Amino acid sequence: MSVIGDPQISALRQRVVNVGGRQIGFGFIWEPYRAVWPAKFGQGGMSEAAIGFLRKFDVPTQYNAERAAARVVGRRFAAMMSFLSAGHIVAEGIPRGGGAAVAVPRSLWQRSETHIDLENGDIIEMNRHADDHTTALSKPIFTGLMLQRPAAPSLPSVVQKQTLTPETTASFDNKAAAIxxxxxxxxxxxxxxxxxxxxxxxQRPKAKREFWQEARSKWPNSLAERAFNKAWDDAVETSGAVIWSAGGRPKKPSQSKPPHE
Known part of the structure; x- marks a missing residue:
């Protein structure tokens, strides 16, 4: 998983090894060498139980290194689940009934019953009313998960036919441009x-007014500002990038000020 292969995670894992600590198997261990992570894993902080609270007193050096690594893993995993539920990342998988891969519903990442089998990346469900752990896990509801960026909305058919891109409109002759x-x-x-x-x-990289100036140069004499504003609102709704609807210039990252001498 991308969470585990992150350079920061790898560096923290090496620190754990260097001080003689142990690498933690996060999630629920249902059988030897199989771990299952809930989609809610990492939200609200890392449980001390995931590391072993008594190690805090028995081996404090190892415990502190293990806890630092566990916290970062938890935050990264929680962030990835947040991106999936918000639609900033899309997961596709083959549903239980088979067939072609389909998009996993965003609401699935917000359910406490949703779990991920780390052995193969399948999505499974946990039955909290099961008699014991041997019957708690369902068969995979999605297999072969692949993560990718959400696809851009397809061109309207009339635009596809006329190939309206900024590069090609410049080459149209006067008769075609009139269409x-x-x-x-x-x-x-x-x-x-x-x-x-x-x-x-x-993150919106620049002010809306600057995008309007750029759009006006791409579609001169055929795009009014009112039409641009309508296209802007529709694009925000279609893409789900609500941060772009905020007014004014984009906020710059805050920089910490040096302490007063």
Missing amino acids: ITKTTSRDACKLWLCRLMTESPV
Whole structure:
């Protein structure tokens, strides 16, 4: 998993090994060498029980290194689940009934019953009313999970037919350019904005006014500011990048000030 292969996780794991600590098998161990992580894992902090509270007193050096690694893993995993539930990352898998891979519903990542089998990456369900751990896990409801960016919305058919991209519109002769209506220019602008928002769903790189200036240069004489605003609102709704709807210039990351002497 990408959470485990992260460079920071690898460095922390090496620190654990260097001080003689043990690498923790996170999740629920249902049988030898099999671990299952709940989708809610890492939210609200890391449980001391995952490491072994008594080790805090028996081997404090090893315990502190193990706890630091466990906290980072928990935060990273929780962040990935948050991205999945928000739609910033899409998981596809083969459903229980077989067939072609389909998108895993976003709501599944918000359920406490949803678990991930770390052995093969399958999504399974846990029955909290089962008699014991041998019957608690369901058969996989999705297999062969693959993570990817959400796909950009497809071009409207009228735009596909006329190939309205900024690069190709410049090559149209006057007769062909006359066919381009204000509506299709707005659709092309919406697609362009959707792609930008999908690439940066949690941060708007510049002010909306600057995007309007860029759009006006791409579709001169065929895109009014009112149409651009409509395309902008539609793109925010389609892409789910709600941060782009905030007014004003994008906020810069805060920088810590040096202490007063």
